[in-house]
Amino acid sequence: MAKSAREITESADFRRLVSRRRSVTLVLVAAVFVVYFGFILLVAFNKSYLTTRVGEYTTLGIPLSMLVIVLLWVLTMIYVFWANNSYDKEVSRLKAQMTEGDA
Amino acid sequence: MPTATVQTAIGTPTTSGILLFFTILALTLVITYWAAKRTKSAQEYYAAGRSVSALQNGFALAGDYMSAASFLGIAGMCAMKGFDGMIYATGPTVGWPILMFLLAEPLRNLGKYTFADVVALRLRQGPVRVAAAIGGVTTLVLYTITQMVGAGSLIKLMFGVPYEVAEIIVGVVMLAYVLFGGMLATTWVQITKAVLLLFGVTLLFILTLAHFNFSPGALYAEVSQQYGQSALEPGGLVSSPVEAVSVGLAFIFGVLGLPHILMRFYTVPDAKAARVSVSYATGLVAYFFCIIPIVGFGASALLGRKLIAQVDAGGNMAAPLLSELLGGTPFLGFISAVAFATILAVVAGLTLASASAISHDIYLNVFKKGQASTAQQMRVAKIATVAFGVLAVVLGIFFKGQNVAYMVTITFAVAASANFPALFMSIVWRRFTTQGAVWSILVGTVTAVGIVLFSRTVWVDVFHNPSPLIGLNNPAIVSMPLAFLAGMVVSMFTRSEEEEAKFDALTTRKFLGVGAE
Numbered sequence: 001m002a003k004s005a006r007e008i009t010e011s012a013d014f015r016r017l018v019s020r021r022r023s024v025t026l027v028l029v030a031a032v033f034v035v036y037f038g039f040i041l042l043v044a045f046n047k048s049y050l051t052t053r054v055g056e057y058t059t060l061g062i063p064l065s066m067l068v069i070v071l072l073w074v075l076t077m078i079y080v081f082w083a084n085n086s087y088d089k090e091v092s093r094l095k096a097q098m099t100e101g102d103a
Numbered sequence: 104m105p106t107a108t109v110q111t112a113i114g115t116p117t118t119s120g121i122l123l124f125f126t127i128l129a130l131t132l133v134i135t136y137w138a139a140k141r142t143k144s145a146q147e148y149y150a151a152g153r154s155v156s157a158l159q160n161g162f163a164l165a166g167d168y169m170s171a172a173s174f175l176g177i178a179g180m181c182a183m184k185g186f187d188g189m190i191y192a193t194g195p196t197v198g199w200p201i202l203m204f205l206l207a208e209p210l211r212n213l214g215k216y217t218f219a220d221v222v223a224l225r226l227r228q229g230p231v232r233v234a235a236a237i238g239g240v241t242t243l244v245l246y247t248i249t250q251m252v253g254a255g256s257l258i259k260l261m262f263g264v265p266y267e268v269a270e271i272i273v274g275v276v277m278l279a280y281v282l283f284g285g286m287l288a289t290t291w292v293q294i295t296k297a298v299l300l301l302f303g304v305t306l307l308f309i310l311t312l313a314h315f316n317f318s319p320g321a322l323y324a325e326v327s328q329q330y331g332q333s334a335l336e337p338g339g340l341v342s343s344p345v346e347a348v349s350v351g352l353a354f355i356f357g358v359l360g361l362p363h364i365l366m367r368f369y370t371v372p373d374a375k376a377a378r379v380s381v382s383y384a385t386g387l388v389a390y391f392f393c394i395i396p397i398v399g400f401g402a403s404a405l406l407g408r409k410l411i412a413q414v415d416a417g418g419n420m421a422a423p424l425l426s427e428l429l430g431g432t433p434f435l436g437f438i439s440a441v442a443f444a445t446i447l448a449v450v451a452g453l454t455l456a457s458a459s460a461i462s463h464d465i466y467l468n469v470f471k472k473g474q475a476s477t478a479q480q481m482r483v484a485k486i487a488t489v490a491f492g493v494l495a496v497v498l499g500i501f502f503k504g505q506n507v508a509y510m511v512t513i514t515f516a517v518a519a520s521a522n523f524p525a526l527f528m529s530i531v532w533r534r535f536t537t538q539g540a541v542w543s544i545l546v547g548t549v550t551a552v553g554i555v556l557f558s559r560t561v562w563v564d565v566f567h568n569p570s571p572l573i574g575l576n577n578p579a580i581v582s583m584p585l586a587f588l589a590g591m592v593v594s595m596f597t598r599s600e601e602e603e604a605k606f607d608a609l610t611t612r613k614f615l616g617v618g619a620e
Binding site for chain 2: 005006025037039045047055056057059061066069070076084088
């Protein structure tokens with residue numbers, strides 16, 4: 001017997017799915033804010049740190065700004081990896097509960 | 104314009120440039136012809152029949168986002184201002200991971216053609232759709248102005264075509280894509296352009312580094328010797344932390360409120376494809392903004408700032424000039440043709456998004472209460488497309504000569520305030536109501552636009568008043584929280600049990616995709 005939307009949203013399985021997804025996204029959103037605004041505030045308040053030389057002329061700011069962009073991409077890929085490998089399985093299991101008997 | 108001291112083919116039509124331009128034009132028109140035969144229904148017109156793969160949509164999303172303004176503007180900024188340009192280049196990428204975490208999959212599961220579908224899903228259609236269309240079209244019009252004004256100046260600069268003629272050419276060609284080929288043609292034009300643009304910038308990047316024996320350190324040494332070490336250090340870009348945070352918020356949440364980006368999620372078959380398409384798009388956007396600074400630094404080292412400024416004071420011609428130096432006139436022709444194709448593709452995406460707001464949200468769901476034949480829907484969609492195309496050309500000509508560079512971040516701020524808060528609250532908050540949505544969108548739109556009108560960028564620079572009434576250039580830090588606040592307060596006073604009851608179905612559809620179209 002297929003379950004109704006209300007039954008699903010109140011089930012322990014669904015609540016666990018939602019809270020796990022919320023935790024993962026919260027951590028990742030926070031990480032994006034730390035990476036990006038951390039860099040911007042560094043530019044605003046600690047310019048001398050960014051002018052430290054890491055090469056003959058190259059300043060630390062140059063590799064750091066590239067690192068910011070790369071980290072943003074890495075965080076995106078962490079999410080995709082988690083969603084493809086863990087989240088999707090749980091979704092299809094719960095979805096089956098809702099639609100079983102319909103087919 | 105070129106002077107006696109600058110030897111460049113920029114501003115004069117070259118054989119290779121014209122040839123490449125017409126090749127790209129022919130290719131995109133063949134795509135349009137092919138797409139036109141597959142575009143009959145409204146679902147095909149707005150959403151390419153949901154047949155676009157994740158990889159294809161990844162390229163199309165990146166194509167929608169990588170505008171000529173960002174390519175030429177950021178390369179120019181790095182050339183003329185050094186490290187400050189690099190700081191700026193980190194901004195455009197930051198919205199993409201957030202788009203992925205918060206919106207990509209829910210949007211695909213809950214909507215049909217526009218982001219208003221999601222906001223209106225369990226709320227009253229009429230008021231919500233009208234408000235969402237106001238927020239959406241305001242954003243799109245602002246974005247279109249930046250693109251069209253940029254297009255006119257760029258084409259004039261590159262090919263020597265008069266500004267007004269350039270506007271009309273862009274309008275006519277992009278209308279051909281959208282009108283006949285709908286979303287399928289727009290998507291493939293976007294993919295073609297993204298591939299060409301990434302190829303061109305990559306080649307420019309490699310040729311620049313080859314000049315320095317593939318040692319970025321040698322390039323930076325050359326920049327430092329010519330312009331002093333300060334070219335590699337932060338300058339005046341982040342002078343006010345509040346302003347910088349406001350620009351950052353606009354970049355982050357603006358992407359989540361750009362209607363032409365959001366409607367791309369409906370072209371893929373399901374939520375997983377939406378997710379994977381964002382991962383491709385983020386990778387491409389990140390790569391693009393990582394390598395552009397090198398091109399800019401290369402231009403300042405190999406050409407010199409003085410020469411770049413002689414051709415265009417803002418530095419926008421740094422990348423094309425560098426392509427001419429490193430690859431001769433044919434490479435310049437290629438880069439120019441690609442920049443032109445980029446403008447066409449972006450304006451086509453904006454036009455399609457506006458047409459869908461007017462015909463799908465307003466005509467079909469407000470005037471016709473969801474009851475209209477395919478033929479009627481298509482007729483209105485095409486009228487709206489032409490109307491917006493004409494409006495784009497008129498706006499482009501009207502705003503001729505205005506400095507539109509600042510308008511890009513302002514457009515993002517409007518998108519972040521007008522569209523994102525209502526969209527987000529509608530999918531996460533059970534108690535969100537119809538009135539809450541309407542007020543959130545209106546407050547966000549009006550405060551964002553209002554702050555800009557009384558800030559330095561418009562009140563002083565456009566209307567020539569002595570001093571700004573509001574000391575903030577980017578409104579996002581104020582207008583976005585206000586839009587959230589308006590939505591929350593109004594919802595609390597207008598609770599609706601009927602709307603709350605529908606939240607369970609929305610939730611299972613959002614997470615599990617049950618009932619998704």
